[in-house]
Amino acid sequence: MENPIQNDRWTVRLPILLSVTLAAGMLLGATFFGGSKGIADVARGHTKFKEVLQLIDNNYVDTVNTDELVDYSITKMLEKLDPHTYYFNPKDAIAARSQLESGFDGIGIEFNLYKDTVYVVTPLVGGPSEAAGIQSGDKILKVNSDIFTGKKVDNAFIFSKLRGPRGSEVKIEILRRGVPKPLSFLLRRDRIPTFSVDAAYMMDKEVGYVKVTRFSESTYDEFKNAVSSLKTQGMKKLMLDLRGNPGGYMDRATNMVDELLAGDKLIVYTDGKDDRYDRQTRAKNAGMFENGSVVVLIDESSASASEIVAGALQDHDRALIVGRRSFGKGLVQMPVNLSDGSELRLTISRYYTPSGRSIQKPYKMGDLEGYEKDIKNRFEHGELFVSDSIKNNPKLQYRTDAGRIVYGGGGITPDVFVPRDTSMMSPYLYELFAKNTVRDYALNYVNQNRKQFEKQTFAEFLKSYNVTDADLNGVVKNATADNIKFNEKEFSRSKPYIRTYLKALIARYAYQKRDKGGLNNEFYQVMSNTDEGIRKAATLFDEAEKLAKGNVSLKDAKK
Structure with missing residues (x-):
């Protein structure tokens, strides 16, 4: 899907960039700053910045690109805020939005950018590339007249060249292993659907498995279709895999929870400086799978919307949470489309699980590098391998509906720990x-x-x-x-x-x-x-069934 398999800092920051957002259509209005007590300070700052930029443009000894200076200034300014407030220039904004869209117009490949060279991982089923005979392992040399090697080739560059209006033509030149000369293909771009439910099948006669990779535009509909199909096949128990899921749209996550949670129970609530963004989300619909045991898999890369799902189901004792402590992203961003096509994702509130937990992990304002090292630090401290290495703050204890102790302040701690297996990695x-x-x-x-x-x-x-x-x-x-x-x-x-x-x-x-x-x-x-x-989770449905029926002993409640 012109979909990258990345090895760079983009991958590291994905849980940050695919952060929890409000409903897809909500944007900041013209009155966003209208109620600010510091409006005079903002105006003075704007005047000062405009003066400096004008002086540089008119008088600096060399010619400069003022657009680049503005982008740099905004980026450096936001570094003084939380790690999830982020600015995308127009090119990067297109790539970032594409992660949450349900489809795009392009040639239909999954690619890997490795050492300044673009390789085809696989042509997507039913897309123009597959029909033309593009193969896995092909090295892209040229797209139209643009050379596809070198330092200028990044994800934004690749997206801008491979994607385009449906029906438009693009010439691709590739090098294939075993073929001495480059091959040329003339492709006609088409609509390429993208999916966020990556798997949905019956593990046995009763257990259904659903893998959700992110919370995009179509996730909720995909999830409902998956559950409906599995129920017709006899599903009585659900294994929901959210490992590696970096999040996305909040409303898709809460809608998913609503399908699993009975009554009008609280799913999540938000609280910010401006009470316009304070809200409670409750279960309201007759869900598709309100009865039957549920096991949810999470790991250190499960973030934001994934944590809303896991946190709500854990707090209401609706699901047994299995795996490793999640990422710890408890801030809500408002996506703001700026006039030149760039985008600001501005943190406007914190979200809390039904028991009152904020699962945002600690951070130091302006220290993005330190924040990004958290997973590495967990690895080095042994937390990914030994459950006793998880250090929860005893002052941030909360209780589930049945009285079990859960913790805030740094992700969702699983009910059952599964260590990371690196025994075969090299x-x-x-x-x-x-x-x-x-x-x-x-x-x-x-x-x-x-x-x-x-x-x-x-x-x-x-x-x-x-x-x-x-x-x-x-x-x-x-x-x-x-x-x-x-x-x-x-x-x-x-x-x-x-x-x-x-x-x-x-x-x-x-x-x-x-x-x-x-x-x-x-x-x-x-x-x-x-x-x-998965093997461990498959043995825990009896335990999950106890939770679903409210059979939690006093001993369990004190864990």
């Missing part, structure tokens, strides 16, 4: 990821053996297919061709993961159907065999 594996070597092998393998896969169902494949040592040797051979230096010790450590990951990718390319609304069920079903979080 630098060699990370290089394979960066160059998309395993993906490329899987796609080529499926293309060469498609008739074989057409003879068996996915259920048969899942049960009987095994990745051979010859396949692994093929991956290593391709990696060497990609200038990835072989390391026997690291390869041996990562071999079980590579084997499972390769099978999962083969399943995706061989069996993913166009009529599934973007679901990657086959991939997740294979990967779940090595996913300790």
Whole structure:
């Protein structure tokens, strides 16, 4: 989806940039600053800035770009505020908004920007690139007359060249492994839908699994469709996976909770300096899954809207929360579209879970770098591996409906801890990821053996297919061709993961159907065999059932 698989600071800041917002249509009005007691101070500051900018433009010894100076000034000013108030210049605003849209007009590829070079991860099913024959692993050399290598190539640049009006044409020049000369493709852009529910399938006769990757425009509708489909298949228990979900629209998150929560229970409330942004959101609809046990998976990358869902369900004892302590993002932003196409996301309030918790982790005004190091610090202090390393503030204790102790001040602490599994990770594996070597092998393998896969169902494949040592040797051979230096010790450590990951990718390319609304069920079903979080969560539905029925002992309540 002209959708990046990124390795840069953008990825690190995603929970910050995809922060909780108010309802999608709400924007600041012309009277936003009308009630400010400091209006005279604001006016004086505006006059001073205008004077300095005019002096520079008229008198500075060299020619300067005043637009760049203004962008820089705004960015540096906002660094004195909280870490979630953020400014996007017009180019970056387009890329940021696209993360929450339900679709776009483009050529339909998932790409990876690696060392100033753009690689195709995969052409999206049903898109122009797939129809034209663009393949995973293709290196994009040129788009129309624009060279696609070098330091100028960033995500905003890529978006601006690949996306465009539906029906418009774009010429792509690519370099493909094994083909000596570049290949040219003339593509006609089309509408490319994007999806936020990445998987929805039955794990067994009773347990349904739903993976939500973000809270975008279409998330609530996708979630309802997924739950409805699973219920027709007999779902009586729900595993909701919010791991790695950086958040998005608040109302999509609260609507999701409303489908799981009975009565008119409080879901979330906000409080800010201006009482126009103070509100309470309660359950109001007859939900699709108000009965039946629920387990929610979270981790250190589950942020903002994800934490609203987990916090509300935990406070009302509606779901058992499993995994690791979440990101800790409890501030609400108002998106403001500025006149030149840039965007300001301004923090206007804090949100609180039903028990009264603010789960915003501590921060120092103006210290964005220190704030971004929090996850790294958790890793170094052992919190991602040992539950006893989680240091909750004893002064920030709150009670769920049933009297269980929960904590504020830094994310949602899970009811059941699952350590991060790094036993199979290695630098060699990370290089394979960066160059998309395993993906490329899987796609080529499926293309060469498609008739074989057409003879068996996915259920048969899942049960009987095994990745051979010859396949692994093929991956290593391709990696060497990609200038990835072989390391026997690291390869041996990562071999079980590579084997499972390769099978999962083969399943995706061989069996993913166009009529599934973007679901990657086959991939997740294979990967779940090595996913300790899913395996642990699957054993906890009896405990979740106790919560759903209000069977919480005094001992449990004091935990």
